[in-house]
Amino acid sequence: MEVTVKREEEGAYSRFLHDSVVPGSVLQVRGPSGVFTFDGGNAESIVLIAGGVGITPMMCVIRYLTDMSWPGEIFLILAARNTDELIFREELEYLQRRHPKLHVVASVGARSEGSAWMGLEGQITKDALAHAVPSLEIRRVHLCGPPPMMETIRRILSELGVPANQVKTEAFGPATGAVPPPRPLPPPPPPLMVTELVERVEAATPPLMEPIPVAGPATATISFDRSHKSAPLPPDKTVLEVAESIGVPIDYSCRVGTCGLCKTKLLAGQVTMEVQDALTDDDKASGIILACQAHSLGDITVDA
Ligand code: FES
Known part of the structure; x- marks a missing residue:
């Protein structure tokens, strides 16, 4: 077995391997x-x-x-x-x-x-x-x-x-941050005839355009089916981060969407994932998501 690790001044793990591990050191490792x-x-x-x-x-x-x-x-x-x-x-x-x-x-x-x-x-x-x-x-x-x-x-x-x-x-660098899915915009109002428009202005009716909602604080909820727990799901937090915050165990390693250890089944709702390199076509077809990458603006349920 062989590993290749570049020593990085800021890298705790690479400095440990380069500076502290010597022949005879005993390490606990996980398979690829x-x-x-x-x-x-x-x-x-x-x-x-x-x-x-x-x-x-x-x-x-x-x-x-x-x-x-x-x-x-x-x-x-x-x-x-x-x-x-x-x-x-x-x-x-x-x-x-x-x-x-x-x-x-x-x-x-x-x-x-x-x-x-x-x-x-x-x-x-x-x-x-x-x-x-x-x-x-x-x-x-x-x-x-x-x-x-x-x-x-x-x-x-x-x-x-x-x-x-x-x-x-x-x-092999940190993820650049996942982008929450855009919130669906309301349908545009039907076109108005000029006379109708004038009538509306004159009557000081409510605004012609509804304000466009933007992504804000958590309005969604995530339910962890096996753990019987649920929590608010802010748009800037991943499924993994919320799980960790309430003590729901989801395995992980890379946290950047490549190792696949955080694979979790999505039981309801929709998510977006900036990186999904670790998912196979079969995974995607059967609703498997990467908890470290998954964001949602809607309610979701996962098998964890
Ligand atoms: S922790 Fe590696 S893909 Fe999510």
């Missing part, structure tokens, strides 16, 4: 989770786009596919801050020499002192991506990197004609 995987099925080629330590989930895909001599084309587009941060560089060069179907294009923000870097420099651009991957729009894409980089690449992919459902993502 999430659906950001690719075993060669469901696509004839794969495009892996990674920023920095986002290369981590790509390496297991590359190792697996090259190990089994998968016949499809494998494109790896990699961005790193500098040449020192191109982790797995030697292994990738080795695999590339042995597997003609593996195409690696790397770009660095700056070359490290003394490095003989011949690859791209700067951020991954639309032109660079289109040049590196022919017929990109028909290929399955996996994307993992810091949130701003992922946002940029998502936009570029869309501009290059890649359908959103062909793009699978895994975030």
Whole structure:
């Protein structure tokens, strides 16, 4: 088993692993989770786009596919801050020499002192991506990197004609915050004849337009069916946050919609989820939601 963890000054977990864990340390671990995987099925080629330590989930895909001599084309587009941060560089060069179907294009923000870097420099651009991957729009894409980089690449992919459902993502930064669904607006009033309008003004009748309601404090309620508990559900709180506040146990790990540990069945009502990478099509069809992402402005009931 292997883990790849970049030490972050602000990261409690990464500092613990780097600074405190030594050979012989005993750790309690949980098995891998999430659906950001690719075993060669469901696509004839794969495009892996990674920023920095986002290369981590790509390496297991590359190792697996090259190990089994998968016949499809494998494109790896990699961005790193500098040449020192191109982790797995030697292994990738080795695999590339042995597997003609593996195409690696790397770009660095700056070359490290003394490095003989011949690859791209700067951020991954639309032109660079289109040049590196022919017929990109028909290929399955996996994307993992810091949130701003992922946002940029998502936009570029869309501009290059890649359908959103062909793009699978895994975030390793915090979620940018879920957006509550818009409250339905009242239907517009019927058009008025000029004479009717004048009559209304003259008669000082109530306003012609109803005030448009905006999302405000909680007016919705969430019911936890198994726990026999309920609570107000503010629009800016997730199902998971409300569950925690009243002691309803829902398992979780990533809290950004990728691991799937917080899967919960929605029994009534509707929710929106900004990230739902951990849900399969079957999950969605059977009403499974991610509690860490689910927001609602209406009453809902969940199986928890
Ligand atoms: S998807 Fe990981 S905690 Fe919700």
